[in-house]
Amino acid sequence: MTDPKTIQHVGPQADTVLAARSITKSFLGIVALDSVDFSLRQGEIHALLGENGAGKSTLIKILTGVYSRDAGTMQLDGEEVSPANVGEAQALGIGTVYQEVNLLENLTVAENLFLGRQPRRFGLIDRREMRRRARALLSRYGLDIDVDALLSTYSVAIRQIIAIARAVDLSGKVLVLDEPTASLDAQEVEVLFSVLRKLKADGLGIVLITHFLNQVYAVADRVTVLRNGKLVGSRDIDGLPRMDLISMMLGRELQQVTRDHQASEGVMPAGDAAIRFTDYGKRGSVSPFDLAIRPGEVVGVAGLLGSGRSETAFLLFGIDRADSGSATVDGRDIVLTSPEAAIANGFGFCPEERKTDGxxxxxxxxxxxxxxxxxxxxxxxxxxxxxxxxxxxxxxxxxxxxxxxxxxxxxxxxxxxxxxxxxxxxxxxxPRLLILDEPTRGIDIGAHAEILRMIEQLCTEGMSLVVISSELEELTAIAHRVVVLSDRRHIAELSGSQVTADNIMHAIAAPTRTEAA
Structure with missing residues (x-):
């Protein structure tokens, strides 16, 4: 097999559009970047990877004018540049789209696309021309939407594409995407990737920051890995084994955090269920369900977006109040009227939206x-x-x-x-019961493995856990049982050796009672 280090792209990808050399940055004496090199070619999707704290965000902020560098050089199309702010970076040709789309939801699509540069006629904003340009711009991305509608009326995926269209129209040489798929489902991710492939074919250089390695292998041409503020290396994706990439990111062999369900078939935590929810539900949120949890048991919750996963967590923790059924702890009736009531009964909850809710x-x-x-x-x-x-x-x-x-x-x-x-x-x-909603979402591989090990340790210490995750392999690694949801109903329960990714997917795909009828 050819050593992937020696593989070279040919054609337009061989032309470097952006080159950063020996970039160094410190904050209050703490070195965030230590003489880091990075290059981007025309018509290339280049993934920038590393554990949290590796220096990815600092490097991107230097490239896009948010931070100034302490040392090093930066060239765009062979000319040395030093953008002092985001506006200067955009004027040079470098655009950025962040995970939380930085557009205004209370403005229309057209207004967002041309904010600060609206076409004018006789000194006034020419809204007809702005709408025409907006429709023409979005048509390049396969979007045929009402540009007079408020941005808030569209999905996160559509907003991402609108933000990309604005950034490319403002810049046109380099596009930096920071975790663009974190809030998208699989179908939306593929729509976004089709847009990126088109931009790549048009010769745009794209920097992609993501924690999803499967997406790196699906769309990237090259990868650069940072660790502790230093450059580990840059490699072509073709021929790069996944475990080699993980080892670059961690600096050590990744320890697999999995449970052999075949070997542990039938081995469940001892004792009766201490926490029970019977016929528990809320109209418009989650249909009534039964759930019994033993001490030391991990119950996984799986389902597609909108299936009722987070709504189930809100009910269990008293954020939403059930209008049917009952809950007991050690046979004692409890009423979860609020999170305070849940905490008083020994419940804890780590929400999915860490930055806004956690x-x-x-x-x-x-x-x-x-x-x-x-x-x-x-x-x-x-x-x-x-x-x-x-x-x-x-x-x-x-x-x-x-x-x-x-x-x-x-x-x-x-x-x-x-x-x-x-x-x-x-x-x-x-806590008696700890509810974790997407506990590893948006974090790096090292922290991911640490948190999974922590979950297993808490389980051995007798804590009950409910773990909601869209990562099926994660659930198969840690869960004794998996409850599957669809259309806000609890439709299946798998346990022991039944807990496999294939079985979970088959359960999700099975027709619900409404569909079967």
């Missing part, structure tokens, strides 16, 4: 970790700053939260370390 960004790591314990204790009895610090130091050490500074605002931590801090918040309450 953390208070301006609060310190210590303050975020103490939130659930404070809520259970009552706000009339505040936890002292000394207690918060001791609590935080304990979990920073246990979970290896980086940087190990409990006073640092949590918004400055990487996604994986924010997730660890949220887990620490609930572990501090020693």
């Amino acid at each position: 953390i208070i960004g301006d609060f310190s790591v210590a303050e975020n970790i103490a939130l659930a314990l404070q809520a259970r204790q009552g706000w009339a009895k505040p936890i002292s700053s000394r207690q918060r610090r001791e609590l935080a130091n304990e979990f920073v050490r246990q979970l290896d939260i980086r940087p190990a500074d409990p006073d640092r605002p949590i918004k400055f931590l990487s996604g994986g370390n924010q997730q660890k801090a949220i887990l620490a918040r609930w572990l501090a309450t020693n």
Whole structure:
């Protein structure tokens, strides 16, 4: 087999459009990038990978004018450039689209596309011309939509394409995409990838930041890996084994975190179910379901987007109040009227939307970790700053939260370390039941493996867990049972050796009672 290091692209991809050399950047004496090289060719999709904290975001922000570099050079089409801000980068030809689309939902599609550069006639905005240009621009991306409609009326996938259309129209040489598929389903991802392939064929250079390796192999031509602020290497995707790429990212062999379901068939946690939900549901949210959970058991929840996965979590944690059925803990009836009631009964919940629902960004790591314990204790009895610090130091050490500074605002931590801090918040309450909604979404491979190992450890210690995940392999690795949802109904339950990705997919694809009728 040809060594992938020696494979060279030919044709337009051999032309370098963007070249960064020896890029160095420090923040308050902490080195974020240490003499990093990066290059991008015309007509290339180049994936930028690395664990959280590897330096990906810092490099991108330097390339796009958000940060200034401390050292190094940057060339665009062979000419040295130093964009001082995003506007200058766009004028040079470098556009960016972030995971949270940076457009205005209260404006129309056309207004978003041409915001700040609207066509004018007699000194006034020429809305007819703006609409014409908007339709013409979007037609290049296969979109035939109402450009007079508010952006908020369209799906996340459509907004992503609109944002890309604006960025390319503003720039036209380089497009940087930061986690563009994090909120998309499989069909939407393929629509987006078809757009990227077209832009690639048109000669655009595309930088793709993602945590999904299957997507890297599906769409990228080349990959650059950073680790701890340093360049590990750049490789062509053709002929690059997945395990080699993972080893580049981690700097060590990835330890597989899986359970052999065949070997453990029939081996379930001992004892009766301590937590039960019977005929539990809410009209318009989730149809009534039964769920019994043993101590030390991991119950997985699977289903497509919109199937009712998160809605199930909201019911279990009292965010939504059930209008049918009952809940018991150790045979004692409980009423989950609010998250406070759930916490009082020993429940914890890590939400899917970490940044908006999980953390208070301006609060310190210590303050975020103490939130659930404070809520259970009552706000009339505040936890002292000394207690918060001791609590935080304990979990920073246990979970290896980086940087190990409990006073640092949590918004400055990487996604994986924010997730660890949220887990620490609930572990501090020693919960009976911990509900995790997409616990590894949007985090790097290293943190992913650590969190899966943590789930297994909590299970061995007797904690009950409900884990919601769109990653089927993740569920097969950790779950004793998997509940499958479709159309906001609990339609199947798999256990033991039945818990395989194929069986979960078959259950999801099976007709619901409504369809069968």
